[in-house]
Amino acid sequence: MDELIYKLKQEIIEALNLEDMTPEDIDENASLFGEGLGLDSIDALELIVLMEKNYGIKLQDPNQGKEIFKSVKVMAEFIQQNRTK
């Protein structure tokens, strides 16, 4: 799981163009939206694209995102359980 979390942080940095950030700068338990990393709805779209492109996960219900994108750790757990590639 630690390996996936680290890889996911790298992919988030790349997908969201967080050029000056490193995986170490992202707390895996911190909230991705709001007060944590401070992401917004456009980033949510980028994360949906990331999950489909890199892990073959297609979110059917947009409301699922609220739970899945709670933190990097929660996202990694969801990916591990649902990935098709």
Place this chain on the structure above:
Amino acid sequence: MTNKEIYVLSAKQISIQQPLSEEWMNNPTLYEPAFYRSIDPSFKEYVSPIEARRMGKILKRALATSKEALKASGLETVDAIVTGTGYGCIENTEFFLDALSKEGEQLLKPTYFMQSTHNTISSLIAIQTKNHGYNATYAHKGISFDSALYDAYLQFRLNKISSALVGGHDEMTETFYQILKKGGVIGFDNEICGEAAVSVVLSDKQENALCKLSGHKIIHQQGIESLKEKVAKFLQGNGKTCSDIDFILTGISGYKENDEAYMLETKALFGDRPLLKYKNLFGDSFTASGIGFYVAAQCLKSGFVPRNMFVNEKDITDKKPDNFLIFNRSDGTNYSLTLLEK
């Protein structure tokens, strides 16, 4: 029209020379003919990584040069923000089209799409500097900066504004460079190609100014005789004759065809006035004339012209410049004249 005077309070650049610095005047970075990307400063002090995530390089450079130019001018805000760009946010456009060709329409990243337009530059600067004034972007290839400057110039003369932030911003990618090279647009033999971001602050207040913007004109050529007539009228309108002009700053770049045209036309228009160049230091780009403006303003402020800017050895002099006439030639059809004075 009023005779309101216009001063250049500050001018900042990010290019293939040291960014946000005038080190090129004494210690330039020298390049062989090829394409080079700009030397970027650290953008952290201008924008947080979270805010910067939606910005391509062109936007970050525009923001950094604008904030530095405003800081150096001593003005907190300006009446107008006017930008010129040849191709706008071309890198994100390329990312978007590349993804479209590789992934189809299913997995496109929204950010690349959002940032693939031209007019995000002026608006971003306005948002970041909390400016609610006049805001416009011009996209006219090699006279984009000149067009933005002309807009601001006319608004000063019409007494509509007292200050303006005028910018010229262009980025270039290796892929786009190769496409334009194949199309015969840029990237000719013996030519350095670069990227450029320039921001200048203009004001009707003279205090601590780099120089004065005395005149600016864009001309669509109708033959050399017509050009001669318009140049003479421009100089006359500014109370000058050819012999009053210290230096003609040209877009001579190392590309034979371009340089021959410059030599021929400057000879016909300005006789033997000393010619200067800057593209040997900064490279060519759609915003090169903005760099020319920056170079002339800094030379007037510092009181010297670096020797590697002289086109002809016989003209090399240590004379302190009193004025520069920037003569920009774009595609052999559009021209601009900009008179800067001490």
